[in-house]
Amino acid sequence: VTPEVKSFQVGNRVTMATSISCGKCNFCQLGQTNRCSQLTPISYDYPGAFAEFLAIPARGISGGFVVKVPNGLGEEACLAEPISCAVNAQTLAGVKSGDTVVVIGAGPMGAIHTQLARANGAEKIIVTQRSKARLTLAKNFGADAVIDVTTTEPVETVKRLTNGLGADVVIVTAPEASAQEQAFYMVKKGGMVNLFASLPKGSSTLQMDSRLIHYNEIFLSGASDSTAKHMEIALALLSKRLINPGAIITHRLLLTDFHRGIQLLKERKALKVLLKP
Ligand SMILES: [Zn+2]
Numbered sequence: 001v002t003p004e005v006k007s008f009q010v011g012n013r014v015t016m017a018t019s020i021s022c023g024k025c026n027f028c029q030l031g032q033t034n035r036c037s038q039l040t041p042i043s044y045d046y047p048g049a050f051a052e053f054l055a056i057p058a059r060g061i062s063g064g065f066v067v068k069v070p071n072g073l074g075e076e077a078c079l080a081e082p083i084s085c086a087v088n089a090q091t092l093a094g095v096k097s098g099d100t101v102v103v104i105g106a107g108p109m110g111a112i113h114t115q116l117a118r119a120n121g122a123e124k125i126i127v128t129q130r131s132k133a134r135l136t137l138a139k140n141f142g143a144d145a146v147i148d149v150t151t152t153e154p155v156e157t158v159k160r161l162t163n164g165l166g167a168d169v170v171i172v173t174a175p176e177a178s179a180q181e182q183a184f185y186m187v188k189k190g191g192m193v194n195l196f197a198s199l200p201k202g203s204s205t206l207q208m209d210s211r212l213i214h215y216n217e218i219f220l221s222g223a224s225d226s227t228a229k230h231m232e233i234a235l236a237l238l239s240k241r242l243i244n245p246g247a248i249i250t251h252r253l254l255l256t257d258f259h260r261g262i263q264l265l266k267e268r269k270a271l272k273v274l275l276k277p
Helices: 058-062 075-093 108-119 132-138 154-161 177-186 210-216 228-239 255-266
Strands: 014-016 066-068 100-104 124-129 145-148 167-172 187-195 219-221 249-254 272-276
Touching: 014 075, 014 228, 066 228, 075 108, 075 167, 075 187, 075 219, 075 228, 075 272, 100 108, 100 154, 100 177, 108 124, 108 132, 108 167, 124 132, 124 154, 132 145, 145 154, 154 177, 167 177, 177 187, 177 210, 187 210, 249 255, 255 272
Parallel strands: 100 124, 100 167, 124 145, 167 187, 187 219, 249 272
Antiparallel strands: 014 066
16 A cells, blocks of 8 residues: 555455546546446456456546455455446346346356345346256346246246236346347336347347337346446445355365366356455
């Protein structure tokens, strides 16, 4: 900690909103730092966090991107960053008490979205998933129904589970165009589709009938990154045990086992792998 830093002391446990913004533009002035066009994220513009130590650039501290980890919260505080991105998305998507929410994709972000939707008061949460390994993991998230899309037609099943209406909110965490297209058929009239996962460059064009959006009065939202405010909400959710890290962190390895952790993710045996420095 350099002498000019007054807000933190040696020994403070901290985490951060990892995309440091310019602090000057219209979006930054509004506190929407994730919308800044001059973003400099940790691990892109600065060395990343797969390391024993991470040097936080001065702009990260002066810009308010560093947040203290609440007492009583252990190493699972590392989940705050991905949770903060889901907080941003569900705020934009307006997930509220009593909602039926479909989460497409039961990967780590599907797990986080499921638990966050519950914390936001969703009454019925339906998860759809393709990979067998992850279907088993999905049962631990707390979803009310898990649809195996390899054996069950997901759109009709969602309709059946919602009295023919469709879901209030559909959150797409699977990075596939077909998953995004499907969302518009699962959502209720006047409902919200949130495209949480980005599609890979070159395969991000959708083939769909826009009449569906028009006549069903469907709302659409994106979601990208998060702010320090979202990080604070994420840490509070973890502190209050409204999100159970045990259902999301499936493996805890040493940093030296980095490659094994990546392999577990590739084989879809893991959701989040916690690496200990
Ligand atoms: Zn800016």
